[in-house]
Amino acid sequence: MNYHSDNWIMDRVREHYNEALEFFPEDRIVGIFYQGSGNYGLDYEGSDVDTKLIVTPTFKDIAMNKNPVSTTHIRTNDEHTDWKDIRLYIQTFRKQNLNFLEILFTPYKILNPMYEKQWNRLIAARENIAHYSPVQAIKSMRGIAKEKYFAMEHHYPSRMEWINKFGYDPKQLHHLLRVEEYIARYINHVPYERCLISRSPEHLVEVKKGLYNLEEARAQANDAIEHIDLLCDDFLKNEYTVDTKIDELLNDVQYEIMKIAIKKEIGDENE
Numbered sequence: 001m002n003y004h005s006d007n008w009i010m011d012r013v014r015e016h017y018n019e020a021l022e023f024f025p026e027d028r029i030v031g032i033f034y035q036g037s038g039n040y041g042l043d044y045e046g047s048d049v050d051t052k053l054i055v056t057p058t059f060k061d062i063a064m065n066k067n068p069v070s071t072t073h074i075r076t077n078d079e080h081t082d083w084k085d086i087r088l089y090i091q092t093f094r095k096q097n098l099n100f101l102e103i104l105f106t107p108y109k110i111l112n113p114m115y116e117k118q119w120n121r122l123i124a125a126r127e128n129i130a131h132y133s134p135v136q137a138i139k140s141m142r143g144i145a146k147e148k149y150f151a152m153e154h155h156y157p158s159r160m161e162w163i164n165k166f167g168y169d170p171k172q173l174h175h176l177l178r179v180e181e182y183i184a185r186y187i188n189h190v191p192y193e194r195c196l197i198s199r200s201p202e203h204l205v206e207v208k209k210g211l212y213n214l215e216e217a218r219a220q221a222n223d224a225i226e227h228i229d230l231l232c233d234d235f236l237k238n239e240y241t242v243d244t245k246i247d248e249l250l251n252d253v254q255y256e257i258m259k260i261a262i263k264k265e266i267g268d269e270n271e
Contacts, residue, residue, distance in 0.1 A: 002037075002038050002041060002042075002043035003043050003044045003045050003047065004038065004043050004047065006107070006108070009034060009038050009043070009049060009108050010108055012049035012079070013032060013033075013034050013049065013051055013108050013109070013110060014110065016032055016049070016051045016053070016075070016079070016081050017029075017032045017051075017053075017110050019073075019075065019081070020032065020053050020073075020081065020083070023073075023083075024053075024055055026112065027056075027112075027114065027261065027264050027265070027268075028055045028056050028058070028261065029053065029054070029055055029112050030054040030055065030056060030086055030111070030112055030115045030119065030257060031053075031054055031109055031110060031111040031112055031115070031119060032051050032052070032053045032054075032081070032109065032110050033051060033052045033053075033054075033103035033106055033108070033109040034049060034050075034051055034103075034106050034108035034109065035050050035051060035052050035082075035099065035102060035103060035106070036048075036049065036050050038108065039102050039105065039106045039108075039196060040178065040196050040197055040198055040201075041197050041198060041201050042174075042178070042198060042201055042204055042205060042208070044205050044208070044209070046209075048077070048078070048079050049079055050079055050080045050081070050082075051079075051080075051081045051082070052081070052082045052084065052089075052100070052103055053073075053081050053082065053083045053084070054084055054085075054086050054089050055069055055083060055084070055085060055086065056085070056086050056257060056258055056261035056262075057069070057085055057086075057087070057258070057261075058262075058265060059262050059265055059266060062262075068084075068085030068087055068088050069083050069084060069085045069088075070083070070084050070085060070088055071083050086254060086257055086258065087254060087258075090250050090251075090253070090254045093129050093132065093250060094132060094133070094136070094247075094250065095136060095140060096130075096132060096133055096136040096137035096140045097140050097144075098137075098140070098141060098144070098179075098182065098196075099144075101129070101130050101192075102196060104122060104123060104126040104129060104130070105126060105192065105193050105196060114260055114261075114264065115257050115260060115261075118253050118256045118257050118260070119253070119257075121249065121253055122249070122250075122253055125246065125249055126192070127191065127192055127193075128243060128245075128246050129246055129249075129250070130192040131192070131243070132242060132243045132246045132247075133240070133242045133243070134235075134240040135236065135240050137186065138183065138186070138187070138232050138235050138236060139232075139236075141179055141182065141183050141186070141232075142183070142228060142229075142232045144175075144179055145176055145179045145180065145183070145224070145225065145228045146225070148172045148173075148175045148176040148179065149172075149176055149221055149224075149225050151169060151172040152168050152169050152172040152173050152176065152217070152221055153167075153168050153169070154169075156169075159171070159172075162210070165210065166210045166213075166214065166217075167213075167214035167217075168214055168217050168218070170207055170208055170209065170210040170212075170217070171208055173207050173212075173217050173220065173221055174204050174205075174207040174208040176221055176224050176225070177203075177204060177207060177220065177224055178198060178204060179228070180224040180227055180228050181198055181199065181200070182195050182196070183228055183231050183232065184227075184231060187231060187235045207220070
């Protein structure tokens, strides 16, 4: 159960949305989506709010072959909003990265009514999208786990406060343990939305708060990475196919959203 209320989280998401309007006209914003601990039932008193903002390109952007938007906006309170072009975001679904897929399952979002009908086609198919490519999904999750294992004791400047205090970064360990549980449930065909929610939230929050010493943290991390390797190696012995119907859906939704945006843009210019 989350520490912060649904209203508190949505108020912060709305703040992110309003700030994005300073950089993008509303017609270009497909939606903004909460990403993080509150989606996993791991929100605690120290949690902040990060979001993902999906935007459409302008007709000129396409005509002039400009690079699609893909950047991280850091707010004055150090909360992050990832800004990403719809074309790039659709590609992240194919890459099966759980950090991007989770927006299909979050209740904390603001959708532009212009694009809501098309986006809801993705929501209706979200379970299949999340299993579009099981091999890619497992490889992506394993990659995230390896990165968190390395990051736990790596001296990133932004995380030195935690390294100096605990000898390791508790947040990275908590991510590693969460991904371990996630992989185990995914390969056992647990519905994706349930894969996102930990069965041991109290333990993961304890880990995130740094309640374990360095020796204990290393033991948990080593056990987790060993377990993940065993699970993934066994899973990848089998053959799996890509869901071509989901490919068609993703292409069609991307096309329809961009068509709506460009027709609106050109129509406004001709008025």
